[in-house]
Amino acid sequence: MLDIMSRKAQERIAHTERRIERRDKMLTHDMSKERATVEEVFDQATRMIVFDLMNSGFLYELNGVVSSGKEARVYWGTDKEGKDLAVKIYLTSSAEFKRGMHKYIEGDPRFKDVKHDTRSLISVWAQKEFRNLREADAAKVRVPKPIAVKSNVVIMEFIGKEGVSAPSLKEQAPVNPEKVYKLIVTYLKRLYQKAKIVHGDLSEYNIMMWRGRPVVFDVSQSVSIQHPLADFMIKRDITNVNKFFSRLQVKVIPDEELYKMVVGK
Ligand SMILES: Nc1ncnc2c1ncn2[C@@H]1O[C@H](COP(=O)(O)OP(=O)(O)O)[C@@H](O)[C@H]1O
Ligand SMILES: [Mg+2]
Incomplete structure (x- = not known):
């Protein structure tokens, strides 16, 4: 069986296995700390937003961290039907981010009249990502399908499988x-x-x-x-x-x- 598989296919499988291994490690490793992560990294307001998205039925579970960037964290989540979701949470504490954001929001006619305090700006940033995903999707550009946005949290289609x-x-x-x-x-x-x-x-x-x-x-x-x-x-x-x-x-x-x-x- 193996020898009729192309080298490329074998490489791909090996790559996927490595990713799954990494994910499992991350999950066993992080899950115990997950509560602490959600509690320490995110402020009270962000936690309320996540609960709110759960209560309104967009999100059922928030699983491990997929990516931890300077400005945002991406989580693997699932909905009630068990479908994978990507939950991107913008960090309200990134100072660098605040400085960087202005130049994109100012000058965009779609976002005139926005408030300039940090939470509002980050919220606009998340709405902007959601809206850009919707507009790209409507123009038939393959992007993760946007599902919901609230304040600094964007929920979208998960590209990949089971948290990988x-x-x-x-x-x-x-x-x-x-x-x-x-x-x-x-x-x-x-x-x-x-x-x-x-x-x-x-x-x-x-x-x-x-x-x-x-x-x-x-x-x-x-x-x-x-x-x-x-x-x-x-x-x-x-x-x-x-x-x-x-x-x-x-x-x-x-x-x-x-x-x-x-x-x-
Ligand atoms: N919709 C998605 N489905 C699956 N993985 C995702 C999705 N969006 C982001 N990721 C993962 O998270 C990483 C960081 O996401 P990205 O949107 O590029 O955030 P950043 O602004 O931190 O660069 C990506 O490289 C990818 O591995
Ligand atoms: Mg990126």
């Missing part, structure tokens, strides 16, 4: 890079021309490979194409994507040409 996130492009190069590149070019166009937003942090780190197709995520910083930084951001996204796929020997569309295609000139 699908690998990012960075972690696992695609088997068919030409096909994946083409899809990402299509997504860039749809994001710009249909959803009228620019991702702004697109790279191999923020694209997962799931069931053979790329899934774009981490869209909290994405801005309207009218934002003063939009042009700079789309060019940077294009450069990042082209660089990555060039390294995989894909004959990429030159940056300038791709830019024109994406913005529709």
Whole structure:
């Protein structure tokens, strides 16, 4: 059986096994501390938001931590039917984050009239991620389906299985890079021309490979194409994507040409 399996398939299985092992370790390791984690990392208000989302039926269980970033933590959760969910909780204590956030929110016509205290800003940031996911999804860009948002907590479709996130492009190069590149070019166009937003942090780190197709995520910083930084951001996204796929020997569309295609000139 094993020898008829391609090397790639074997590698993929080994990779998945390693991820599951890591997850199990994380769970046994973290579960005892989980209560403490939820209690220490999150303020009272955040805990109330999580309970509220549980009471309104969006969330049934909050399991282990999937990712612990500077600005947010992503948890593996489940709904009543046992379906996996990703629960992204923005940390209200990240000072760096507060400074960084302003430039994206100001200048976006969708978010004029917002209050500037920390909790309000972080809440806007989470709403922005939710709204960007919805707009991308409506434009037929494959993203985690948005499910609910409340204050600094975003619930979305879990990309992966049983608490193990699908690998990012960075972690696992695609088997068919030409096909994946083409899809990402299509997504860039749809994001710009249909959803009228620019991702702004697109790279191999923020694209997962799931069931053979790329899934774009981490869209909290994405801005309207009218934002003063939009042009700079789309060019940077294009450069990042082209660089990555060039390294995989894909004959990429030159940056300038791709830019024109994406913005529709
Ligand atoms: N919807 C999701 N499904 C599964 N895993 C996810 C999901 N969203 C995020 N993750 C995991 O959490 C990590 C960090 O998420 P991301 O949205 O990029 O947050 P950050 O802002 O901290 O970079 C991702 O690399 C991925 O492994
Ligand atoms: Mg990220």
